[in-house]
Amino acid sequence: MNQTVGHPILSVQDIHKAFGGISAVDGCSLSVAPQSVTGLIGPNGAGKSTLFNIIAGLYRPDDGGIWFNNTRIDGLPPYEIVHLGLSKTWQIPHELRNMTVLENLVLGAKENSGEHLLNLFIRPQEVRRDERRWRARGREVLRLTQLEGLANEHAKSLSGGQKKLLELARVLMTDPALVLLDEPVAGVNPTLAASLMDLIEKLRLEGRTFFLIEHDMNVVMNRCDRVIVMHQGRTIADGTPASVKANPVVIESYLGG
Amino acid sequence: MIFLAFLAGLAALFGISILQYTLAGFRLSSIVIVAAIGLTVIYGIRGFANFAYGDLMTLGAYVALFVNMNLALSLIWGAIVSFLALAFVGILLEVLVFARLEGRGPVPPIVASVGVGLIIQNGINWGGTTQQWIFRLPAIAEIPIVPGIGFHWIRDFGTFVVGIGFMLSVHILLTYTNLGKAMRATADNLELAKATGINTKRVTYAAWALSCSFASTAGILLGLIGVLSPTMGFNVLLLIFAAVIVGGIGSPYGAVLGGLVIGLSQEMSVPLLIWLERPDVLHLEHSTAYKVAIPFIVMIGVLIFRPWGIAGRPPAFARRVFFMERITKVLGRRGDAREQVRGEGGG
Amino acid sequence: MAIDSGTWINVGFYIYVSIAFAILAVGFNLQWGYTGLFNAGIAGFFLIGAYTAAFAITPPTPPSIGYPGHLGGFSLPLPVGAVLAMVASGAIAALVALPTVRLRADYLAIATLAFAEVLRIFAINLESITAGTIGIPGLPPPIEFNPPDAFLNATVKVAVSAALILVLLLVLYFMAESPWGRVLRAIREDEEATMALGKNTFQFKLQAFALGGALMGLAGWLFVITLNYIEPTGSSAATTLGFAPAVTFSVWVMVIVGGAGNLRGSVVGAFVIYGFQWLSVQLKDLAPTELKEGIPYLRLMIVGVLLIVLIIYRPEGILRERKRVLR
Numbered sequence: 001m002n003q004t005v006g007h008p009i010l011s012v013q014d015i016h017k018a019f020g021g022i023s024a025v026d027g028c029s030l031s032v033a034p035q036s037v038t039g040l041i042g043p044n045g046a047g048k049s050t051l052f053n054i055i056a057g058l059y060r061p062d063d064g065g066i067w068f069n070n071t072r073i074d075g076l077p078p079y080e081i082v083h084l085g086l087s088k089t090w091q092i093p094h095e096l097r098n099m100t101v102l103e104n105l106v107l108g109a110k111e112n113s114g115e116h117l118l119n120l121f122i123r124p125q126e127v128r129r130d131e132r133r134w135r136a137r138g139r140e141v142l143r144l145t146q147l148e149g150l151a152n153e154h155a156k157s158l159s160g161g162q163k164k165l166l167e168l169a170r171v172l173m174t175d176p177a178l179v180l181l182d183e184p185v186a187g188v189n190p191t192l193a194a195s196l197m198d199l200i201e202k203l204r205l206e207g208r209t210f211f212l213i214e215h216d217m218n219v220v221m222n223r224c225d226r227v228i229v230m231h232q233g234r235t236i237a238d239g240t241p242a243s244v245k246a247n248p249v250v251i252e253s254y255l256g257g
Numbered sequence: 258m259i260f261l262a263f264l265a266g267l268a269a270l271f272g273i274s275i276l277q278y279t280l281a282g283f284r285l286s287s288i289v290i291v292a293a294i295g296l297t298v299i300y301g302i303r304g305f306a307n308f309a310y311g312d313l314m315t316l317g318a319y320v321a322l323f324v325n326m327n328l329a330l331s332l333i334w335g336a337i338v339s340f341l342a343l344a345f346v347g348i349l350l351e352v353l354v355f356a357r358l359e360g361r362g363p364v365p366p367i368v369a370s371v372g373v374g375l376i377i378q379n380g381i382n383w384g385g386t387t388q389q390w391i392f393r394l395p396a397i398a399e400i401p402i403v404p405g406i407g408f409h410w411i412r413d414f415g416t417f418v419v420g421i422g423f424m425l426s427v428h429i430l431l432t433y434t435n436l437g438k439a440m441r442a443t444a445d446n447l448e449l450a451k452a453t454g455i456n457t458k459r460v461t462y463a464a465w466a467l468s469c470s471f472a473s474t475a476g477i478l479l480g481l482i483g484v485l486s487p488t489m490g491f492n493v494l495l496l497i498f499a500a501v502i503v504g505g506i507g508s509p510y511g512a513v514l515g516g517l518v519i520g521l522s523q524e525m526s527v528p529l530l531i532w533l534e535r536p537d538v539l540h541l542e543h544s545t546a547y548k549v550a551i552p553f554i555v556m557i558g559v560l561i562f563r564p565w566g567i568a569g570r571p572p573a574f575a576r577r578v579f580f581m582e583r584i585t586k587v588l589g590r591r592g593d594a595r596e597q598v599r600g601e602g603g604g
Numbered sequence: 605m606a607i608d609s610g611t612w613i614n615v616g617f618y619i620y621v622s623i624a625f626a627i628l629a630v631g632f633n634l635q636w637g638y639t640g641l642f643n644a645g646i647a648g649f650f651l652i653g654a655y656t657a658a659f660a661i662t663p664p665t666p667p668s669i670g671y672p673g674h675l676g677g678f679s680l681p682l683p684v685g686a687v688l689a690m691v692a693s694g695a696i697a698a699l700v701a702l703p704t705v706r707l708r709a710d711y712l713a714i715a716t717l718a719f720a721e722v723l724r725i726f727a728i729n730l731e732s733i734t735a736g737t738i739g740i741p742g743l744p745p746p747i748e749f750n751p752p753d754a755f756l757n758a759t760v761k762v763a764v765s766a767a768l769i770l771v772l773l774l775v776l777y778f779m780a781e782s783p784w785g786r787v788l789r790a791i792r793e794d795e796e797a798t799m800a801l802g803k804n805t806f807q808f809k810l811q812a813f814a815l816g817g818a819l820m821g822l823a824g825w826l827f828v829i830t831l832n833y834i835e836p837t838g839s840s841a842a843t844t845l846g847f848a849p850a851v852t853f854s855v856w857v858m859v860i861v862g863g864a865g866n867l868r869g870s871v872v873g874a875f876v877i878y879g880f881q882w883l884s885v886q887l888k889d890l891a892p893t894e895l896k897e898g899i900p901y902l903r904l905m906i907v908g909v910l911l912i913v914l915i916i917y918r919p920e921g922i923l924r925e926r927k928r929v930l931r
Contacts (some may be wrong), residue, residue: 131783
């Protein structure tokens with residue numbers, strides 16, 4: 001098993017979560033190195049998405065702890081976790097359907113003074129300034145994710161692949177230090193998938209960390225520094241893509257299920 | 258036996274007159290239970306709160322009245338005709354209105370049901386029956402048990418018997434018949450029920466028929482203990498909702514418990530309210546009129562602390578309400594914002 | 605062409621009552637059309653505003669034989685009454701919102717309906733405070749003319765209401781189309797996604813609900829100074845001028861007609877729906893006798909049909925919500 005060099009940006013320790021008697025996450029521990037692209041794989045039902053939801057604050061774990069940049073985050077509400085710099089995308093895109101693409105993006109802004117009611121009246125200049133700034137940033141991110149022409153289209157009119165891109169774009173607007181990506185390229189055509197992963201690589205070099213769930217083994221093997229494997233709610237392997245691929249325990253979990 | 262001991266204890270504490278309120282409470286509970294079972298069945302299977310339910314009760318009572326008065330038949334016949342008529346109305350509502358709103362979330366059917374209720378209630382109003390009617394019943398004197406408390410065969414005993422009868426039949430239906438089991442499965446998980454081959458359409462029709470016929474019976478019982486008026490059902494609608502929520506949505510057994518809680522809490526609050534009316538206490542005028550507010554307070558309490566009711570399970574992907582944490586959050590510090598999350602496929 | 609005084613008074617009535625409804629509708633639109641909070645207790649907040657205003661602006665009427673007396677009688681100036689009405693309604697709305705905005709939409713509806721009904725029971729029975737069903741007399745109109753002139757009175761009322769709704773629309777439009785309003789719409793679209801974007805959705809919902817409630821209170825104030833009477837209405841569903849659930853349901857239709865998220869649409873919806881009700885009263889004498897008595901009921905039945913038809917076929921409203929194109 002590889003050890004993470006230096007202090008991990010994310011540390012999950014012995015997390016338990018059960019739903020109505022069925023254990024979804026059963027004593028899971030892992031850590032993610034800063035500025036890495038780390039993959040999380042495992043057969044269906046292993047608890048990966050549930051774990052992501054727990055980390056992002058959408059579920060509260062029954063037991064265990066989660067540390068992000070040395071701050072304990074389990075039990076915090078999602079919006080606080082986002083403000084600390086940890087954001088998550090959705091496996092099935094949760095685009096805001098009846099709002100435009102640009103509106104979707106601008107909502108990712110963490111500090112938009114116009115979102116506070118009082119500011120509208122007592123600090124109108126600042127509100128205008130922030131709006132301009134965030135709209136410009138939104139357009140920038142649209143360029144990065146190749147969605148430029150769609151700024152003023154309703155999000156519901158986007159294709160499946162474009163919605164996935166929108167998910168990524170939106171999460172980037174929150175300026176996250178760590179991004180949890182839940183199947184970022186599932187259902188996306190290979191060319192687009194490749195440019196998406198290129199983008200992620202570029203952003204990693206800028207200092208961000210990516211932790212992604214994926215079933216596409218190409219992506220996992222070629223793009224991830226490290227791969228963590230989950231099975232039946234806990235971690236069963238953790239190492240370089242090559243070592244994980246050859247790991248007999250991992251192979252058995254996929255075959256045995 | 259516990260029950261009699263409970264009654265005896267009450268009588269000892271507060272004087273025998275309290276039994277009058279307990280009796281009224283059980284009577285109201287019987288009505289609420291029958292109504293709540295009907296409401297909760299549709300709530301569980303169709304997933305929405307039927308705001309027309311009170312007016313359906315009124316309709317049931319008036320159909321029985323029509324048979325009772327204009328056709329000069331005994332109320333029993335009226336009840337049977339009404340039962341069948343309302344079952345038909347229920348299926349009609351599903352076909353015409355609510356089937357078209359499937360999958361649209363909890364609000365559109367509520368809006369539509371409000372519309373249905375408005376139509377029914379004002380239709381009855383218009384039918385020229387703004388005056389108040391009472392059923393034609395054979396004249397029976399009250400049987401005095403103790404001074405001040407009377408026991409009227411039809412009003413009290415009849416209500417209990419009907420209430421218990423309906424409870425038992427629902428129990429038998431749900432536990433022993435195929436239809437009943439299918440209904441439980443559908444209420445539990447619609448997709449799963451469809452997948453296992455249950456004809457959910459037929460189950461839904463059956464549920465509507467049951468729901469509305471129970472409404473008719475509850476309406477008739479309501480008419481028995483008071484007078485008939487076009488708003489009689491609507492006036493108790495919130496009580497029925499309260500019973501369903503307190504008991505747990507979708508659970509007929511919960512409806513029984515909820516109905517008991519609601520009926521008893523309303524009627525047994527009367528002595529307390531009368532006490533409050535005294536000039537040396539609060540001098541609250543018309544205090545007994547507030548008795549209807551008591552069940553609502555219970556309901557609000559349940560909504561705050563245990564929204565899934567007595568018999569409900571906190572759903573796995575629950576929208577959990579943590580009131581105290583809400584307060585702390587408003588005051589600035591961290592709170593709990595766990596929200597319902599749609600299952601995201603395999604983990 | 606000289607307008608017949610009687611007609612003007614009548615039409616004026618239609619205008620300022622429609623405007624009161626329009627304010628209710630705009631308030632509800634903020635709660636439901638923008639934020640997705642389905643408030644079934646509109647009548648309750650309307651009532652709070654109306655009674656608060658009544659307490660504040662009337663001269664005192666001491667209890668006497670046949671009159672139970674009422675709270676207040678501070679004879680405050682009308683604008684103060686307006687502010688008090690808004691504050692009272694808004695504050696109580698905030699209190700109601702605290703435990704309820706986290707609830708599912710149907711629970712919220714039931715809870716708010718229960719709230720409104722309990723309030724009505726209190727208003728009817730707390731006679732020493734609200735003067736019960738007799739009502740509070742002496743509600744002053746905006747300007748008292750001496751000698752009393754109904755024509756001028758009507759004109760002033762129309763002017764005041766029109767000015768009010770215009771100012772409100774401007775202010776609310778500014779607020780609703782701001783980044784703050786955008787978060788509200790996002791909450792309506794998908795609350796979890798909005799939370800995952802870093803928004804404290806609870807606070808936004810609280811604010812929207814309280815603001816909507818305050819607006820409903822303001823509508824109550826307008827209602828009271830233009831109609832110059834107040835009483836809680838005994839019958840539970842038959843009338844639409846009062847604080848019965850029928851008022852709540854009428855406002856629903858108005859907002860559905862006008863379109864969720866469309867403030868101007870709510871105003872139009874109010875004028876249309878109330879217009880239909882007002883017309884039915886005007887034309888009452890023209891109706892054949894059998895129909896005449898049934899008109900109030902027929903009106904509400906049509907409201908019911910409208911609710912059903914609209915929610916099935918045009919839930920976004922007849923006037924569409926327009927796309928927000930950001931420059």
